Amino acid sequence: MVTLPARFHDWFATRGWSIHPHQQEMLERADAPALLLIAPTGGGKTLAGFLPSLADLASGQHEGLHTLYISPLKALAADIRRNLSTPITEMRLPIRVEDRTGDTSSTAKRRQRADPPHILLTTPESLALLLSYEDAPRMFAGLKRVVVDEIHALAESKRGDQLMLALARLQTLVPGLRRVGLSATVEDPQAIACFLARHPDPCEILHADPGPDPDIAMLETETQPPWAGGGGAYAIPAVLEQVRAHRTTLIFHNTRAQAEIFFHNLWLANEDALPIGIHHGSLSREQRMRVEAAMVAGTLRAIVCTGSLDLGIDWGDVDLVIQVGAPKNVKRLVQRIGRANHRYNAPSKALLVPANQFEIVECVAALEAVKARALDGDPRGPGPRDVLCQHILIVACAGPFAADDLFAEVKTAGAYATLTRPQFDACLDFVATGGYALKAYDRWQRLKQTDGLWHLRDPRAARQIRMNIGTIQDTDTLKVRLRNMRGGQPLGEVEEGFAATLTPGDTFLIGGQIVRYEGLREMTVEVTRRADKEPKIATFMGTKFATSTQLSQRILRMFEQDDWPELPAHTRQWLHLQRDRSQLPKPDRLLVESFPWRGREHTCIYGFAGRNAMQTLGLLVTQRMEVMGLHPMGFVATDYAVLIWGLDRLTDPAPLFDGADLRAGFETWLAGNAVMKRTFRASAIIAGLIDRQTAGQRKTGRQATFSSDILYDTLHKYDPDHVLMQITREEALKGLVDFGRIEEMLARNAGRIDHLVLPGVTPLAAPLLLEPGKVPIKGAATERLLAEEAERLMSEVGLPPVPPKPVWRVPF
């Protein structure tokens, strides 16, 4: 227990503050080896985390590093340094606080290693880098506490796994180290506690008062939402009304593209010219910082944003949060709602805007879940092994190690507690020799074993290993700049794949403005402000969230009700109509509808497994239908169903859902899939097989570099069981393909399939016909498209087309 020195009480008193109960409790339990604080946004979490350190350091007795603070964001580290400086200066505490991130100058970094501050604020990557130096034991010698902020966010990514391996290392250097985790409200605090604590040590969990229930409702609009699609454009007048009625509103969207379109439309309707900004991760840093500064200064009335505002930077006086589109996940919704009324013990105010009819049902289910404080989330899998490979390299940079010791140490990180020795040895072998079935690198292996200790064969390799530290994926994006200005003003980034679809003269939205594509120069997309065409929408990576399992279950249970007085009349009528014409999907049965529509046979499968899994299911089922000779032509997937169309009617759906067949089909499909290649690339970089490319290297793009796809194909052909292929598979399954939820769907229904053959389209299936993102089923499509393109271009330039040999293919 740490008692708070008198000057702290005085300082609190002069500010008219009193210590929150959970802050007091953090002081009382300051000696716990691991302590997790769960507090709602704005609950004074950070101060609670630091109070024991400040109190301990107030005496001026401690020499060297005392507390390490780790946050997922560089900006957060800088923010905290500013916030800590107030109490430290005003109480004249003899405490030195510094931050260390990728932005810190190299002189400052060198000095920090020689003479560390009392409190060092940093990120997981910078910590990993510090641990790779031979002098790490000296630098961390006096360390007492480590505070991990926003641990719930870190726990969801490989950055968290890297951090926990680093903490395992630190704990070996400083056995008495105490760990503190600060988390927003989560569904399973125990899981975060296991993640934080040294395994198998226990971890105390402290819950701050969750505060009053949020004031949350669905936004009422005069126009009813459309039947399909997203974006919520129909609600713009009502949203503007709310912006007018509040001081500052945050308008959250699920995807960056939707945020862009909404922002564009919002400004078209913004007759009062209310100051409204946009903020998302694809905008340039300059643009984001401008919006952030305006936000802190209180000059903006609203910000259209995405998850980039999810993490805990203090945005000042937000009094309303609007979520456009179904929240997909109750936990994220609750964390977002917390952004409003960032004051302790004041209720947060939030409004949900369903983007289409089905989302009304989903929003109502989410509202009930929030009221019931029932959060959701998917359990974390075991720690990823590509991160482990990188960790082994980092340890080797710092000095020789024994495999037994490192294995024991790694297993103290909760996520790696179940790691087996063969799994570990495979990673070590990969790092040391390449781990190939064909032994080829005797002379050049990376690690060698001498007197039982592993060490770098060539110590000069440490430099290259350090340059590759980190687990953040570099998506293949291109910078967008305005042409003709001095150097060109950066606007943000678009995906390389999207840039490839542009031809000069095309227009797209970025940062809320329509720009015109002029050309590509040195891997930069050059644009001008001349916009005379309807914009194509920039597509951005990731952030296509799937509706959580728990929320999907809640919707299925809602469908069991006789009536739905909580729903708007038109939605109610829609559900009743579905019940009359067909039936509503049930929690433990799989509903499959087959009906003709516009000359095609349609089949709708209500799997309720989330968008990613339904997309995968669509691919697998159409593959099976192809084999069955049903000539499927395409499909479209949403969070709750997949709709397939083709030439022939499905008569017996049972064979489509045979688990063994689906699994086998999945294996084959997965091996050649782009998702696998993308995952391979990410894992190969993390595990140290290939170097992270710097911007400069990508720019030159000379013959020396070749695509990682070639490496994947080569391994797949000659060494398919290589550890990196195993890792790629393990990681791909966790990600976009989401096969786990298909398995869960199969288990839930256990072969109980209701197949209804109907004369026409059903009410619940109708919106899917309007859904964008239809996937055509392709055979040798690329070759055919190429041949067509070749012929077109050759005749355009007046060259005789080379006659193609006729190829016969089933035109499915």
Add this chain to the structure above:
Amino acid sequence: MDACAFTLSGETLFARASGALWWPAGRLLCVSDLHLGKCERIARRSGNMLPPYETQDTLLRLQSEIEALDPARVVCLGDSFDDLDAAASLPEAERLWLLRLQAGRRWIWIEGNHDPGPVEFGGTHLAELPLPPLTFRHIARKGEAGEVSGHYHPKACLSLRGRMVSRPCFLHDSDRVILPAFGTYTGGLRWDDPALAGLMRREATAVLTGPMAHALPMPRRALT
């Protein structure tokens, strides 16, 4: 189609989908930039240990071309080895494999910038090979005609209804043909790179390699 035919200095040549060039009149098979031993060199120089199967894969593909065409002559157009050390440390099995491929035919190694000296393998080692009306050399020279060269690893990049496709390609016009790299671990230089635009006539054609050979006009940047 497994090849696209074109003429150079009056000779009919086939740009094959495999990336090899076939000259039926001379029963000559030409491949460029094999970069054998690349992963050994990468490991030696950077410490990265890439899957060590690329020499095997390259030789396998070369073997299937030889089996399909039964050439009297095989010309390797330079950069056959990633460097001379890589050539020297080629594993025994792969060294023997190369010797087997050479049996019963003339084999010519053209010097490249990566392998500028003689290598200890069978066959003839030459700076360039004149076989009128054609000349085989590693790097194209401006102003020459009937020239067959490699070095640049040209690759075609195009977008087909939103799908990015990138394929190694031949570039040919009335003066020359530039071959794509045949080696497995090779990247490419985009076909719209100024270095290539400066060498090729405006009406140059590209032949894309891959499952099928496709002939397309080589794109030219609009002159600004």
